[in-house]
Amino acid sequence: MSRPLWALTAHELADALRQGQVRPREAVEAVLERWQSTNTLLHAYLGVNAEAVRARAERLASQAPQGKLFGVPVAIKDNICVRAEETTCASRILRGFRPPYHATVVERLEAEGAIILGRLNMDEFAFGSSTESSAHGVTRNPWDATRIPGGSSGGSAAAVAADSAFAALGSDTGGSIRQPAAMCGVVGLKPTYGRVSRYGLIAFASSLDQIGPLAKDVTDAALLLEVIAGYDPRDSTSAEVPVPPYRERLTQGLQGLRIGIPRECFVDGLDPEVRRAVEEAIKVLRQLGAACEPTSLPHAEYAVATYYILATAEASSNLARFDGVQYGWRNAAPRGSLLEMYQRTRAEGFGAEAKRRIMLGTYVLSHGYYDAYYARALKVRTLIKQDFDRAFERFDCLVTPTAPTPAFRFGEKLEDPLSMYLSDIYTISVNLAGIPGISVPCGFSKTGLPIGLQVLAAPFQEERLLRAAYAYEQATAWHTRQPEVAETTPSR
């Protein structure tokens, strides 16, 4: 094999393992070596339990290959519970927390033979678009180490881009899978709300959160979705909708597919290089036989405001459980009341962005402001959803940029929370409407930074967006470009 083992896609590796050309131990050693040589610079991983990973590979080696991901190492965002492995949401308040159970998605990966590789960095509690709010330090973008990887699943995107994971899971509440995927030049899929069980996902905003894959190509994203999707009695919001064989249905082509281009996504604030790349991508989709026409999402401009009311309201309630009593970290100063213990634990346990969102969420839910903010935002959410319902009466898919700009520099938006929030302008409405969305690489800036194309479809129509994304990917070569990551020997 000419390429190093770690450079294979997950489906290529799964095929090689199934045919016995590669042993699970070899796959594991290759990716562990890659992790060691890239993590000092990138800091995509918070932790890898190499001993457990090797033991699992040994166990698999003694079995006949079975399962869609037999022997494939997959890495997990730090807000998805992995039994007995420290899971912190990149927050001090969960320091030392070792979940007593696996998230359903982790069980499903293991049932298909996957090897859980390690925990990936993220914005604290997924609050952010740059992974800068992690309590454990930043993750660097493999394409330019002076820039952010996007967020909040920045560790997941950076690891997949740098080939230190064959694939990864992330979570997406307002763009947290798609935006970092775009900024790191990988594929990121946010499934329909209810498509994937969230049992074991530490909640941020329960009406918006979804788990999904970050992958080296569209085939891998389809493969992972196939494994993790489906009804779970332990998550009452998971939907009893059959899971189609996504991977088999990728190759149907674009002939006759109707694609809408929302004009509201091509206005001020969109970087000219991103605009050009997306316009070129639309030309490619046309050449492949899709009928592309302009359309409108009239309430798109209200999505960020609506989201930051609803998401923070839900977050402030969800994060009330972190009080230093049942799990995680506590300020154990010997004196003081229970109230003071709560206040000190939360003041020291949460970082600035988490506090800001808890404050905003508590405020919009508080007496006297509830109707003006929260109740109104719930209604505007209906208007945003209705825009999509109408668009999908005419179109099979919608296409937009994933993010308004390529990856920005560290610190650029930290002092101005609102400007950070606006970097999710094209992804946020998708969560409010509960529809699926995918980001695929569609070009590079002059300075060599990746650009992402977002494809959207109606609820539970992942098949359609995967089909469009696959046809586009096969017609272009963006996904074959690799960043040159300077390898370093970890200092011990």
Next chain:
Amino acid sequence: MPRITAEEVRVVAHLARLSLTDEEVRLFTQQLDTILDYVQQLQRLKTESVSPTTHVLPLANVLRPDQITPSLDPETVAALAPQRKGRFIQVPKIIETEPG
């Protein structure tokens, strides 16, 4: 006229069980004011006849059979607590004792 005052920020912090430094109060007052100003745009929309969307799935009450299934054992759960005494989770004293 600011949308939120330092005094309101202190009240909200108390509701959220966060003790904030004076510097945090100053910063959050200013930042929350900017964000609240931005979200005022929602007031432009007519929403009287719109019904709210709390979540997008067509789900009402989700029920399951009332059957006992295995759950985590008490020792596993108690072991997660930052402070415990035997099989109890320990917290600062809540009930004051009467003087004398």
